[in-house]
Amino acid sequence: MIADFSGKTAVLTGAGSGFGLECARIAARLGMNLVLADVQQDALDIAADEMRAAGAAVLPFRLDVSEAAQMEALGQATQDRFGAPHLVFNNAGVGAGGLIWENTLRDWEWVLGVNLMGVAHGVRVFTPMMLRAAAADSTWRGHIVNTASMAGLVNAPNMGIYNVSKHAVVSLSETLYQDLALVTDQIGASVLCPFFVPTGISQSQRNRPQELSNVDAKPTRSQLINQAMSDKAVGSGKVSAAEVAQKVFDAVMANQFYIFSHPQALGSVQTRMEDIMQVRNPTDPFHSKPQIGADLRTALRVS
Numbered sequence: 001m002i003a004d005f006s007g008k009t010a011v012l013t014g015a016g017s018g019f020g021l022e023c024a025r026i027a028a029r030l031g032m033n034l035v036l037a038d039v040q041q042d043a044l045d046i047a048a049d050e051m052r053a054a055g056a057a058v059l060p061f062r063l064d065v066s067e068a069a070q071m072e073a074l075g076q077a078t079q080d081r082f083g084a085p086h087l088v089f090n091n092a093g094v095g096a097g098g099l100i101w102e103n104t105l106r107d108w109e110w111v112l113g114v115n116l117m118g119v120a121h122g123v124r125v126f127t128p129m130m131l132r133a134a135a136a137d138s139t140w141r142g143h144i145v146n147t148a149s150m151a152g153l154v155n156a157p158n159m160g161i162y163n164v165s166k167h168a169v170v171s172l173s174e175t176l177y178q179d180l181a182l183v184t185d186q187i188g189a190s191v192l193c194p195f196f197v198p199t200g201i202s203q204s205q206r207n208r209p210q211e212l213s214n215v216d217a218k219p220t221r222s223q224l225i226n227q228a229m230s231d232k233a234v235g236s237g238k239v240s241a242a243e244v245a246q247k248v249f250d251a252v253m254a255n256q257f258y259i260f261s262h263p264q265a266l267g268s269v270q271t272r273m274e275d276i277m278q279v280r281n282p283t284d285p286f287h288s289k290p291q292i293g294a295d296l297r298t299a300l301r302v303s
Helices: 018-029 041-053 068-082 105-136 160-183 201-207 221-235 241-254 263-277 290-301
Strands: 009-013 033-038 058-062 087-090 142-147 187-193 258-260
Touching (some): 009 105, 033 068, 087 105, 105 160, 105 187, 221 290, 241 258
Parallel strands (some): 009 087, 187 258
């Protein structure tokens, strides 16, 4: 666990908004050096200026986390400026949905590229750096936090591509935790599984690369419905990104692996686990709110 953050270094992807920005604000208040990475240049510039004004040493780095070479360059830049980071927050993510067979190849490449491979690149690049630092100093401590989602623990309909990406991040993170435990006691790992929190993820199409856009295909009915439901759910969230960011730092200090923004949502996870253990078909996700399920089925079955 990291008990004292002052003078230590944090790398944060998706640092221009949402959880990344709020974690950067906490890190700056705690006296950390900050490596801020984001794909959106204007948001990155604003975040960097804010953190410098708060007194933090800042290395801003514009990149697409899905690009291996760019993530490797981020690692080298971090090493050159601050040395091995003590906290790595693999947070950048995008949202997309609709009926799972309606997602295009470009949808899959974009969502998995950012949500899964962005995390994989962060783990691949920064973990060896952290292990070397730990081997050189028995007092050195580090921690890696990967952002997944409650969608990584349950499988809500009409958002399959997002579910797939986030289940993979949970699996990656659980394995990272176990693998680190085999080789060191100095580096911990956590997975953040937020529910609906007001962030910019429902509008992540704004940063979608042109080469992965569906230029020749209009959104399907299911995708439009998913976008509308996502906008409403995320926008009406009662837990703030700042509150979730504090949970992240509390978890790092406590060496806590699972981080939940809405612990009350774990009932759905329990139901899924019971489905598996009892070898029963998946429970209707709308069994407690049947009208929502009925409305969604009606909307999707309109010819």
